[in-house]
Amino acid sequence: MENLKLLYSKIYVLVQELILNPRGFWRVHTDTRESQEELFKNLLIPLLTVVSTSVFLGEFFRSDYFRIWVAALWSLREITLFASLYFVGVYGTNEMIKYFGYEPKFEALQKLVSYSLVPFLLISAVTGLFPFFYFLDIFGIYGFYIFLMGGRKLLPFPRENRDNLILKIIAANWIVFGLISFTLAKLLMTLD
Secondary structure, three states, rough: OOOHHHHHHHHHHHHHHHHOOOHHHHHOOOOOOHHHHHHHHHHHHHHHHHHHHHHHHHHHHHHHHOOOOHHHHHHHHHHHHHHHHHHHHHHHHHHHHHHHHOOOHHHHHHHHHHHHOHHHHHHHHHHHHHHHHHHHHHHHHHHHHHHHHHHHEEEOOOHHHHHHHHHHHHHHHHOOOOOHHHHHHHHHHHOO
């Protein structure tokens, strides 16, 4: 239990630094080496656990007759959505960088996508627990700003067209995220 408390306090400090000062965060963390396993274990899985639990509780108390299986399916939707966003973000960005004619750094992409998911995860935890606050989902877009700031440090683009290429990558990832989110929501709305 003490390890869990320590992990979440470490995540809190990291998230606070990332949200309040993304430029300073990327300045400090550009050269740190973090494997995919470390990012999953120390950031994404704990945050995704909070999100899926809040979505489960929010849907459980919102649904008629407190249907556990509907709440579990909505929780599974969030896990599927963020897992697909992570993997599509990493591999899709990797392929787009190759398409643009540059050499991608896979470890940097994993770090970039992981940290840019943090605002989406935090907002989803709030809107999952309190579904009537879905309008707050718009604040997840801050993750794109974090991606832009980190992309300036981590992606191998020349300065003159760097922001243009990063914005194309963000737009492609946003379209994929929207399509996956819409499709999964439509599938589950038939059960609700």
